[in-house]
Amino acid sequence: MYSLLFKTVLARMDPERAHRLAFALIRLAGRTPVVRGLLAARFAPRHVELRVHALGRSMPGPFGLAAGFDKNAEGVDGLAVLGFDHVEVGTVTGRPQPGNPRKRLFRLVPDRALINRMGFNNHGSAAVAARLAARTRRRGVTRRSPVVGVNIGRTKAVSDEEAVGDYVSSTRRLAAYADYLVVNVSSPNTPGLRALQATESLRPLLAAVREAADEAVPGRRVPLLVKIAPDLADEDVDAVADLAVELGLEGIIATNTTVAREGLALSSGPSVTAETGGLSGAPLQARSLEVLRRLYARVGGRVTLVGVGGVTTAEDVWQRILAGATLVQGYSAFVYEGPGWPRKLHEGLAARLAASPYDTLAEAVGAGHRKAEAA
Numbered sequence: 349m350y351s352l353l354f355k356t357v358l359a360r361m362d363p364e365r366a367h368r369l370a371f372a373l374i375r376l377a378g379r380t381p382v383v384r385g386l387l388a389a390r391f392a393p394r395h396v397e398l399r400v401h402a403l404g405r406s407m408p409g410p411f412g413l414a415a416g417f418d419k420n421a422e423g424v425d426g427l428a429v430l431g432f433d434h435v436e437v438g439t440v441t442g443r444p445q446p447g448n449p450r451k452r453l454f455r456l457v458p459d460r461a462l463i464n465r466m467g468f469n470n471h472g473s474a475a476v477a478a479r480l481a482a483r484t485r486r487r488g489v490t491r492r493s494p495v496v497g498v499n500i501g502r503t504k505a506v507s508d509e510e511a512v513g514d515y516v517s518s519t520r521r522l523a524a525y526a527d528y529l530v531v532n533v534s535s536p537n538t539p540g541l542r543a544l545q546a547t548e549s550l551r552p553l554l555a556a557v558r559e560a561a562d563e564a565v566p567g568r569r570v571p572l573l574v575k576i577a578p579d580l581a582d583e584d585v586d587a588v589a590d591l592a593v594e595l596g597l598e599g600i601i602a603t604n605t606t607v608a609r610e611g612l613a614l615s616s617g618p619s620v621t622a623e624t625g626g627l628s629g630a631p632l633q634a635r636s637l638e639v640l641r642r643l644y645a646r647v648g649g650r651v652t653l654v655g656v657g658g659v660t661t662a663e664d665v666w667q668r669i670l671a672g673a674t675l676v677q678g679y680s681a682f683v684y685e686g687p688g689w690p691r692k693l694h695e696g697l698a699a700r701l702a703a704s705p706y707d708t709l710a711e712a713v714g715a716g717h718r719k720a721e722a723a
């Protein structure tokens with residue numbers, strides 16, 4: 349049914365308008381208790397064997413919604429009833445900002461991909477913190493509350509010298525509401541952002557965010573992760589991995605969108621593929637998986653790895669887990685597959701786990717490497 353709706357209605361709409369419409373419905377569903385109950389009964393995960401414990405929280409499964417869909421933390425509860433096991437909100441910047449001029453989001457339907465140059469359009473960390481605080485007051489926090497990651501990034505208008513301070517002020521405001529915090533240094537649409545991935549810039553940034561989170565939330569160590577680009581050279585991937593261990597980071601998210609344009613179907617058309625911005629979806633899959641494998645080989649077991657980029661099927665999720673991911677995320681395929689997508693992934697994943705030699709997903713994490721070593 350969704351594929352028909354996509355073909356006949358959504359694909360004919362401007363992608364950003366289609367997103368706004370779909371998200372408005374999801375938010376409405378999350379606010380209406382009866383609808384929430386009905387949706388949860390249909391979509392929410394129910395395979396107890398898929399439960400994972402990661403980043404200090406227990407989750408119904410390993411699969412979450414990647415950053416960028418809910419930039420302002422407006423729809424966490426609606427998204428959770430669709431079956432996402434965690435929701436990463438953001439990217440949130442220190443100051444509110446409108447993002448780049450439209451048009452800034454493009455569909456590459458034959459490639460099952462998107463190109464975006466949104467440029468961190470968001471309400472800013474003060475407004476998002478107030479929204480998360482109000483939600484906590486309204487709903488309370490229980491073991492059943494969805495796991496919410498908060499992804500922070502740099503305000504476009506700040507100078508390079510002010511960039512660390514910008515992340516720190518967002519951290520102070522948001523850390524208390526975050527099950528985990530992500531320092532995003534990998535989106536291609538904010539000038540100067542990806543330069544922060546170089547270890548000499550990344551070390552002081554991550555140390556400052558760590559300190560700010562500890563000061564803001566003295567009773568709890570908020571897990572801190574860094575999200576990296578697929579366009580890093582392999583040595584730089586290794587350098588970030590080593591830095592994560594050195595600084596005691598809880599995790600690495602691999603990967604963000606790519607500036608590369610390899611492997612695209614000609615039918616997507618040069619007018620779209622030539623758009624600047626980050627490419628996501630199926631064409632990103634191979635490189636994201638490669639980066640994940642590399643990270644696991646370097647720091648597996650010491651740092652929680654989150655695999656993202658081109659994940660579409662349950663087999664893709666399974667392959668990320670075997671490659672070393674404890675958690676897996678997706679965004680672009682949600683646009684093409686629709687609201688039943690998380691449930692489909694859970695069902696396929698439960699079948700794969702049952703057919704495997706492993707009793708739990710935790711046992712399967714990184715098993716692809718152990719097999720390769722034994723061979």
Ligand SMILES: Cc1cc2nc3c(=O)[nH]c(=O)nc-3n(C[C@H](O)[C@H](O)[C@H](O)COP(=O)(O)O)c2cc1C
Pocket residue numbers: 414415416417419438439453462464466468499532535575603604605628629630632656657658659677678679680681
């Ligand atoms: C429209 C759009 C907006 C995004 N915005 C963000 C963002 O604000 N912060 C971020 O860290 N990643 C952002 N991403 C990247 C995704 O979180 C994800 O890393 C990437 O899309 C690869 O996953 P996918 O192939 O499943 O989409 C965005 C992706 C898309 C498609």
